[in-house]
Amino acid sequence: MSAYVGLLATSMTIVRLATCVSGVYACFLLWALVQEKLSTTAYTNGENDDVYFRSSLFLNTVQSLASALSAFVYLNVRRTPGQSVKQLLAFNGGKTKYMLTGIVRVAVLQAIAQVLGFTSLKHISYPTMVLAKSCKLVPVMLMNVLIYRKKFAPYKYAVVLLVTIGISMFTLLKKSSKASTQTDSSFGLSLLFANLIIDGLINSSQDAIFQNHSINGTQMMFWMNLASSAVTSTAMIVGLPAIPLLGKTDSTSPEIYSAIHFVKAHPEVLKDIGMYAGCGALGQLFIFETLQHFGSLALVTITLTRKLFTILLSVFIYNHKLSSGQWAGAATVFAGISVEAAVKRKEVLDKRVFEEKKRSELKSL
Structure with missing residues (x-):
């Protein structure tokens, strides 16, 4: 009987893991394809063949x-x-005010980062953006070294070096070498670099909120997204000043008007926006479910392979032409990320072994 119960429990665990993996893959691969379509593909209504969604x-x-x-x-x-x-x-009495203040600050940073990331896709390919954002270690390390003078293990510097070399290869070793294209890519990478720096600030700020307040991941997801929607909707309704570098040349018209006008002229965009929002929301829940039941090691592996498949899918669906040097650059980046994942895995396993030994020693006493 106990063997049957154990087999049933193992089977349920496998089914849960398969569901989580399938959910993360399905949601975020589709989310990535729709994001690329929204940011780089023209919508038509029979009158204009070159209209892009910029809201x-x-x-x-x-x-x-x-x-x-x-x-x-x-x-x-x-x-x-x-x-x-x-x-x-x-909600935790007076502390909630300080927690929400921190979350609003993060939401503002997140809104800026999202605009920078979306705008960068006008100047670089989607695979380049996915590749550059694949290693969160780079901005986090940079911010800690420059601001907090913190030191890291030698292997982390090696990972950053590999990732930097790989992204440089992927960007510079394109088949097209025209000067205008190189300049365009450099500007896109500058926007993406700013996006990554803000990502580093967001991650460190979220860590501080987790450390100082009793809040779990799903609660953070709720408050972060609620605050983000308040920040972005306010900016969209009130209007932002003209920022030519980000493609905004009109400071008098709030973005909500242009968005509504675009949706009326191209109603098919609503399906893409709905898929983008729905896949992103469901995907985050699958990530939290994976983290809760299988831990960070499983999530790191799933996330790493998912980003690799995102690049491959983007290449084949949108017909990106990559040179052999770019493939080598992508391999270099994923080699660096794999080193980071492998070392993290060893550290976590060593910690578990140490904790098990400590528990065994306490029991023997």
Whole structure:
């Protein structure tokens, strides 16, 4: 009987893992394809063959609202009997004000990062962006070294070096070597670099919130996306000043008007926006489910392979032409990330072994 129960438990674990992996892959591979379409593909209505969707604030508002809603539903599904709404949403008296203040600051940074990332796709290919954003270690290390004078293990510097070399190869070893193309790519990479720097600030700020407040990942997802939707919708309705470098040349017209006008002229874009928001929201829930039941090691492996497949899918679906040097650059980046993942895996396993030994020693006493 016990053998049957053990077999059933193992089977359920395998089914859960397969569901999580399939969910992350399906949601984020489709999300990536739709993101590339929204940012780089022209929509037509029979009159104009070269009209692009440029309302990044509108897109991010819809995405944030969908993610906040899905997080709220998920929290309620997992709600324990007797748990109040305040407990469900991590309200903790006076400390909540400071937590929400920190979350709003992160939301502002996130809104800026999203606009920079979306705009960079006008100047670089989608595979380049995915490759550059594949290693979060680079901006995090850079911010810690420059601001906090923190030191890291030697292997992390080696990983950063490999990633930097790989991205440089991928960007510079293109088949087209025209000066205008090189300049365009350099500007796109500059926007992406700024995006990565802000990502580093966001990650360190989120870490501080987790350390100083009693909040879990799904609660953070809810509050972060609720705050982000408030920030982006306000910017979209009030309007931003003209920023030519980011493609905004009109300071008098709030973005919400151009977004509504585009949707009316090209209603087919609503399907893409809906898929983008829905896939992003569901994908985040699959990530939290994976993290809760299988830990960070499984999530790192899934995320790493998912980004590799994202690049391959983008190349084949949108017919990107990559040179052998670019393939070598991509391989170099993933080699660096794989080294980081392998070392992290060893560190976590060593920690588990150490904890097991400590528990065994305590029991023997």
